Amino acid sequence: MMIKGYQTEILKIYDKIREDEAKALKLRKAEISEKFPEIIELDNQIQKLSLKMAVSILKSTDGEKVIDEFKENITDLRVKKCEMLVERGYDPEYLNLRYHCTKCKDTGFIGPVKCSCYKQKLVKLYYKNSELENTVASNNFDNFDLNLFSNHKLGDEKFTPRKNMENILQFVLREYLPDFSKISTNMLFYGNPGSGKTYLSYCIAKAILDLGYLVVYKTSDELIKNLREIRFNNDSSLESLILECDLLIIDDLGAEHLNEFSITELFNVINKRILTNKKMLISTNLTLPGITKQYSERIASRLIGEFKLCKFYSEDIRIKKNLEKNK
Ligand SMILES: [Zn+2]
Incomplete structure (x- = not known):
């Protein structure tokens, strides 16, 4: 570390x-x-x-x-x-x-x-200083509600939203989390807004943090701002955090302001982390063809070729949750 x-x-x-x-x-x-x-x-x-x-x-x-x-x-x-x-x-x-x-x-x-206790202190300190601690206090596996995913098939999808989510959870809970130290699997969560991608990312973040690993959570917009800081203000501690943390979560890829700079820097982060076997979890509302269209060929081929693709689909769960609250 x-x-x-x-x-x-x-x-x-x-x-x-x-x-x-x-x-x-x-x-x-x-x-x-x-x-x-x-x-x-x-x-x-x-x-x-x-x-x-x-x-x-x-x-x-x-x-x-x-x-x-x-x-x-x-x-x-x-x-x-x-x-x-x-x-x-x-x-x-x-x-x-x-x-x-x-x-x-x-x-x-x-x-x-x-010493190993040094890293535990680093994780705690980073956790305390990030907003993540508050967010994952409620957004975690203890509160995960599979019932929010319907048992009715949607369009041409092979599984019902519920069965699909069960499949994803099975991988996360049986392989990804228990083998976190050994595996080098990167995950790409893609699918329509409100299908549970961000929520599951938070659940995973909490579980990994609780295992004592350093997780950095950024929306893609924040990440681009950070990369700007790194490039133009030489913020080397921020750079090492983003490149060296055990798990980098990039939420809502595709929502950031895109230009030559952001595309190049984004590619560099993704590529460097792949080359050094540092795990990432990226979520996006874009479709796979949408990713290819919006980003450079280089980024698209990394994301689609080197990540485990997890497709999310459901009716908008945020709307569903609100409807239930107001019942
Ligand atoms: Zn010690």
Whole structure:
């Protein structure tokens, strides 16, 4: 994960964790010091011995035997300290610093490599800063209502809208979500307005975020504006977010203002993400021939050739929902 930006904020979060834990330890020490000073006395002895041992190792005039003796003494005292704590009803670790992540000791890094907890923080932070958190609070699989899709065939379609949606859900729930880390499937949701594309995109966004992945959700109009920022203001953290996030959702492709710039930049994003195996979910009200007509041959061939095509169709669900509300 190479996402730039947010690093300063994330490092501050780690600073705060370490600060809070240091304070908490101080309080625990003060408590023990008041109630059972003999334990703190022991703790001080351990520290003194550790220091002496360090000096002895540095000087390297003392033999290994001396150092071994130090080690043995220190271990004995530590065991004794734990016993004393336990005897008095405390956790044996009560006087130790507590780590939220023992792997990186709350620094975010293991050597030069980012710890897994770093990414969790990044996802949370991005999630909190995006409007997505509010949107998916109600638009998610818990509230998905298959009954909104009719059991009556529409026109020449092979399945009823309901059966069609069941097929799409089956893929999403049985393959796409469980295998998200392994698969490289991009999805294109296309079909008439109000057929559930955006809603299902939100459901997927929430599910993927809950799995701990970074999802970036943009309408195509927002995306084009962002690409302009990147190109003309050199916003490199925005660029890495769009190119590197685990899932980029582009909603309502075809509604953006089209010109040479937007078509070129859009192609670059789609192409770069395909080449680096970064997943995308794109939804559009356009038909497949409509996509070819509106975009360059290059974009159309990527979208139609490299994406799993999911056709949505139904009566307008937004209208249906409103009618039911007003009943
Ligand atoms: Zn960690």
